[in-house]
Amino acid sequence: MNNDINKTAVIGMGALGMLYASQISSALGPDAVYFLADQNRIERYKKMTFTINGTPWSFPIKSPAETDPADLIIIAVKYNALPSALETMKYAVGPHTTIISVMNGIDSEAIAGNRFGDEKVLYCIAQGMDAMKFGSDLTYTRSGELCLGTRIKGQEDRLKALTRYFDSAGIAYRTESDILKRLWGKFMLNVGINQTCMAYEANYAQALTPGTIYYTLVGAMREVISLSQKEGVTLTEGDLESYIELLKTLSPEGVPSMRQDGIARRPSEVEMFSGTVRRLAARHGLLVPVNDMLYEKIKKIEASY
Template identity: 70%
Template sequence: MNKDTKKTVIVGLGALGMLYAGQISRSLGPEAVSFLADKERMERYRQMPFTINGEPCSFLIEDCEEVKPADFVIVAVKYNGLSSALETMKNSIGPDTTIISVMNGIESESVIGERFGHEKVLYCIAQGMDAMKFGPAFTFNYFGELCLGVRMEGQEERLNALAAYLDQAGVPCRIEKDIEKRLWGKFMVNVGINQTCMAYETDYAGILAPGEANDTLLGAMREVISLSQKEGIYLSEEDLNYYMDLIKGLPPESAPSMRQDGIARRYSEVEMFAGTVRRMAAKHGLEVPVNDRLYGRIKEMEAAY
């Protein structure tokens, strides 16, 4: 690795973690990126035969207790793993570290900022990829892109430095002026697509076909539109159509992360999706029957594990 190359650490060796680690490693060298883990997980990871699209791959795994502050930290864990991730990453954060979260939802940036300083955390949305991971095997056809933006005044230098780094690493990204609306748009599509695919045990083709699943998908998304307007974000049908076009461009036989959770009988991120919608809607006295139904169905499925 060139001594001037920035160092990135990733928390979460899931689909998105592997997606970005693989690309950064190929472009900038294997020492430019590492995953953080405690000693127990380090040993487990080192014994796993990781593959990307069928090709064997290996990653640098660093002890979270001994790691030095990094230039960039990517948080790529599930909703239920965020609390432990904050502990795992604490030694990798220095005064100049810039943090992004590629987690779903609309709350992780605030949680991370509360712990490490809001000035270090930029807004980031990962969209357009069809990443699927089962065990150590990760596959994708579409890499997608990262949408980036500032959360507060004075972050422009951090934002520009991150965008330049990602461009150097070959990670598609763009800077969004209205990043908060983009964040809510991604939340809207995930509330619809992730939960519907899991509840109906289907793939993208199954929820795009006319019928009950498609009605549920659109209904759940429209409830987020109504909620966003109460929150001053003002999503619209135009935003819904934009994201529906993105879904239609994905491989029909692929499925989002919550469907993958269901297949693997893992507890899902339903609290981050329908759970958040229901909590925020209650604050405004807004009814969200589609998300109520999805929440109940997914909780029922998980209770049978």
């Protein structure tokens, strides 16, 4: 196969979609990347002025009918939008297309692989960024990094091509030998910080201050540790502590994506976090009272919209 990556399609014009599209555009030119969207979204986007850290930005946007197979597709949508995103991007997937997901959770890669072929989908975890998007305005102080790895045998050449491309685009990354543990570690972090900040209307500084909010954060993460061990992934208390230290590097007044959802009064990704924890825990006969509480609390918040 031809391993060179020249044309990137991004689906999802949220914080991470805009972050990576702008990095690629800045380094490789505006013709190197475009967004994929259905016609309704395109019409809505045409009426909006997008900014990144206060600077106006514009990106090419194509409908499914206008696109040809891309070399790389970055999936950057909310969990509940994944099925429609896969449908929107189907004409952009060719035999040599590589697909990565910067979504949270632990199953978007498998879902995309089932639709388009496991050989096309690499593991990718986005971490360490403090990007926030409200309306059409993206702000961030830390762009973080992507953790990359293969999912199945025979993907090594795809991974090498992707890292070459990210080198040229100036996108920070690291390759992981145990990418599955990293995936579960980021899931553990998000189950804690995303849900806790939404449930308690907190920012990072408030979530890290000893007290009810902090103990909820840690308790939810510890339940994922127990669950991971049942799933054959060995997360430890040391992993939890390292992710707490990572949170301390983010802007204290910043908030994670689910808190942004709450502020905007839009549906959150609670099903991807405590919803997944509860489903898997039931399979193993585990009790997850902190995630049960967060699930119910967030569902009540959403019901009030």
